[in-house]
Amino acid sequence: MKKQDRTTHDIPSFARYLHKVFNFRTVSAALSDARQDPDISPQAVFLAAFYGFVFRLPSFQQLEADLAQPALQHWIGSPRAFRDDVLRYSLCAFDVPGLERLLVEVNRTLKRGKAFDEGRVQGHIVAALDGIEVLSSYSRCCDCCLERRVSSRQGGVKVERVQYYHRAVGCQIISSPVKSFLALEWLQPGEGEDTAALRLLDKIPHLYGSRFFDILLLDALYAQAPVLQLAKKIGWDLVVSLKQNQRDLYQSAVRLFAHCPAESSCTEQRDGKTYQVQLWDTPGLPFSEDYPPTRPGGPIRRDPHPESLPPAPPPTGNHSSRVALGNHPGVPGLPPSGHPPRGPRPLEK
Secondary structure, three states: OOHHHOOOOOOHHHHHHHHHHHOHHHHHOOOOEOOOOOOOOHHHHHHHHHHHHHOOOOOHHHHHHHOOOHHHHHHHOOOOOOOHHHHHHHHOOEOHHHHHHHHHHHHHHHHHOOOOOOOOEOOEOEEEEEEEEEEEEOOOOOOOOEEEEEEEEEOOEEEEEEEEEEEEEEEEEOOOOOOOEEEEEEOOOOOOHHHHHHHHHHHHHHHHOOOOOOEEEEEHHHOOHHHHHHHHHHOOEEEEEEEOOOHHHHHHHHHHHOOOOOOEEEEEEEOOEEEEEEEOOOOOOOOOOOOOOOOOOOOOOOOOOHHHOOOOOOOOOOEOOEEEEEOOOOOOOOOHHHOOOOOOHHHHO
16 A cells, blocks of 8 residues: 555544534434435545545545545445545535534534633623625536636736626634534625525524524624514524724714723733733614614614714824624623623624
8 A cells, every 4th residue: 555545533432422422323324315226325435525625635636546445445334445536525415404403403412512602701602694605607507506706917908707606604612712603695696795684584583493602703794673673582692893884883883882991801812913802891782773772671763963073083103993792691680780891802803
């Protein structure tokens, strides 16, 4: 055997852990793809791909070389070695709902094993919602591809081309060192991230129950009335990170807070930069114009005469360009004053 064909990975103990804790082999046996009576089962293909992911193999060609090892063939349940074209043919028609059920079972097992307990914020598990772009191409596309026009210069001439890409909205646990993805929802042609986010948030309670996590961190892009109303109905507390790309809301918040001193302030060092942080606790703050305040106590509105307000203070030195707005995470029934404004601060980072 050539030296470069030998695997340097040792998986027996890891494999025993997976089967003991997650019942991995039994659960993965239910996976399927569109092939008819294949010699290599969908379970074997999935376990081979999972092996490549865990050990960060750079390509299917490297995985094909490792599959020449009898020990790996035995672990994935394959009667023989197989080439990378089998991986591609199977995975391109894999049953995605089956993979989702497997993901849900793994996350439920992690929750039962208290894997998400470390890093709780005031005793609460925190998840975040955000968009991610996965693939892009100028030549290959499918029926579910999104499209955009991209300008570039070729030989000094400006050229505009159509780029095809896939984008999804994902929900992930972020308070724990185990930052597990809970679910993904793909954007369909012609729709925005807020629409996909609404579908995803509606799906999560059916997959995990409404109390799998307690606090949801959102960018202001998703702070639309339907999303906020659904989160309130489910019972999640919200922290919304407002950035300068939402210029009107951002400036209104900054100018509004300029009228009163911060309840707490601090200086943070992060990634070689110094951040001056000021925190306010404001009850009844609406996240959008078409959504009511998050808790009673008198809503804060934009001043109808903006010229009467002082201009937003100019940035000085290194500073944070975000404002975190949210109904504070806390125990139901306790007054808001029982939860200091520093509570949501770790979620904004």
